[in-house]
Amino acid sequence: MQIFPKWTNNFPGIFLIGAFLLLFSLSAFIWYYGSPYYTDVGYAPKQPVPYSHKLHAGDLGIDCRYCHVGVEQGYSAVIPPTETCMGCHTYVKTDSDKLELVRQSWETGMPIEWVKVHMLPEYAYFNHSVHVNDGVACITCHGNIAEMEVVYQAEPLSMDWCLDCHRSDSPEVRPVSEVTNMYWTPPADYDKFIASWMVNHADERPVGDCQKCHR
């Protein structure tokens, strides 16, 4: 007497293939769609003032550090206060509609509520100055800001992405004088530069110590 119909003979095969496909597609799905490469890169929130980095940093060629004054001294690069904007805009484009909110902030003393684009988790300690002063360029982490009409997150900023550089034998560094240059190209003897950089920073570059960032 048969309990099961004949087609159930195919069960083991169907089950095996199904389990494999399910496992594979599930891993692939989580691996890609769960990662910051998908979730974070391209994040471009609407800012209260339609400020164009392309115009200011690109076409006009203003140095990053003119506004982001903290980048060489502290952990934060600093979002510029309204006063920095008004330093020029008291004389330039004084009647532009786009600057309405800036002028309001200037009169009332209430800061503009810029929306933060590049976010790190609170348990990760990051210091801009040590990176910039050792030759890590703005463009390496933030992308080519000088060509962005609206700033977006260009890199995943995941831990893995940090470690890619920190564990690398040829990290993306350049002479300190070139860190804000968006169009720098490595010279012919770049490998020599990297070799000497690695020697000079051998002791201070965190490679695998958890507590260097998770303090």
Next chain:
Amino acid sequence: MQKSDYKSRALVNAEQLLPGNQTFTSITNDIAGVPEQKKTPIQWWLLFGLALSLLGVFAGSLGYLIWEGTGIWGINMPVAWGWAIINFVWWVGIGHAGTLISAILHLFRQNWRNAINRFAETMTLFAVICALVFPGIHIGRIWVAYWFFPLPNQMGMWPNFRSPLIWDFFAVFTYFTVSLLFWYTGLIPDLATLRDRAKTSLRKKVYGFFALGWRGGNRQWQHYELAYLVLAGISTPLVLSVHSVVSSDFATSVIPGWHTTIFPPYFVAGAIYSGFGMVMTLSIIARKVYNLGHIITLEHLDKMAQIMLLTGCMVGYAYAMEFFVAWYSGNPYESFAFVNRALGPYWWGYWAMIFCNVVVPQFFWFTKYRRHIPFLFITSILVNIGMWFERFVIVVITLHRDFLPGAWAMYSPTIWDVAIYLGTFGLFFTGFLLFLRFLPMVSIAEAKLVLPESNPHHGDDH
């Protein structure tokens, strides 16, 4: 003389292991009759109710632990490893008898194992599940437990393969997987028996599904026996490896009292000792509740008591040798660690261990005590209390006084440590009682192997 030896030996075996006039039919009826009972015995319901309430305690305390974090436990510096690791090692240790009975005794053709191997394997599975709970919950942030696994992730994190804790994780998982396969392979012929005897369509379908189309033909048996033998071969090294690896959690550190080479064999002996204790406890209860005294006989209990005597003496030897080495090393920290065990503030833990693990099994030198069921029952429980205290001694007493007297402190568990430990009993017994209710608790096919009918030697020709 030599010719009739085989047959007479088989008969003697059958007389001792399956007394009375038992036949293939009567064995099948007796064992398969339990999961087929129309009415579940009242004792089962009582035990199951108790187990379920403990499972509730487990779920509740686990929920609070996840909500609040490991701060609800008694752990603090210097005793940062408390009941969680004690219970983990204890449960894994209990799980050890399963493979020993199934694999090693199978390879040595010890056919008295046939009445208890299903028991022992099932006990192993649930004990290892209980053990695996603790590494999972002790991390505090339970939602990142997947960090244990070598999975590619956006943090660039990877298990540290130089850490014994990760060896431990893999060792226990391998052990669980192999034990599960072994257990299931052994079940297949019995599941087919239950399927063939089933009256309702649902039972037929469920048992039939898991019986994988077993028909009991000659070819199937040949393949089956070979597969079982191969699995036994694969599991045999695991008996030694798993608890050796667990012991390296301690032995690879540099804490006096932990950093010793005797740990792996000493842990393995202790594990087998406690595992047999648990098999004994469970089989005494089950044979009583289900009237299976003629299948799990005094002979079986006697044999188990002998193994407990052997492993208990091995453990006692290890305790003595630890003290000898501590003295012989001339290392003041090492000597202090051991004197502190026996005479320090936790002296009662040490002497409870010595009493339960070394003194109590000495009664098993005498046949009278090896066949005295109430004595065996109490002893088997004492053995597991003793083995729990052994892990308490190793973990807590060693840690609470290390190199610097300024860092010394006392340790005491909180109510949540106790609740989670008691809760694992709920998990264990809920699983085990469900097994008793729905699956044959003794391997029907293998129990028959000791009957003379299973060894047909046609005169002198064979």
